[in-house]
Amino acid sequence: MSIADLAMDQESWAMMVLVRCGALTECDRHEGVYVDEGIEQSEIYKYAAIEYKKSNDLHPFESFRDMTDTVKMKYEEHGGNDICSLCFKHIDD
Numbered sequence: 587m588s589i590a591d592l593a594m595d596q597e598s599w600a601m602m603v604l605v606r607c608g609a610l611t612e613c614d615r616h617e618g619v620y621v622d623e624g625i626e627q628s629e630i631y632k633y634a635a636i637e638y639k640k641s642n643d644l645h646p647f648e649s650f651r652d653m654t655d656t657v658k659m660k661y662e663e664h665g666g667n668d669i670c671s672l673c674f675k676h677i678d679d
């Protein structure tokens with residue numbers, strides 16, 4: 587597996603956790619655009635820790651810290667919008 591594939595897996599894993607724990611919801615009209623549900627960040631990491639333990643080393647991370655760093659990065663990348671920015675543009679038109 588190449589490093590690029592590994593990074594992709596880590597990011598997919600982090601996104602899966604963010605969606606499943608209810609932190610982010612993908613816009614039903616715009617794939618890859620997420621709405622931030624505004625849950626407590628501690629809830630995200632609690633859920634991520636459970637998933638990490640449950641995965642029995644089948645997760646793509648080197649360490650627990652590696653996992654929380656990736657989740658944090660993806661949350662910062664996709665979070666922070668209480669509405670889909672693309673849908674919002676259409677309201678403006």
Ligand SMILES: [Zn+2]
Pocket residue numbers: 613614615616619670671672673674
């Ligand atoms: Zn949208």
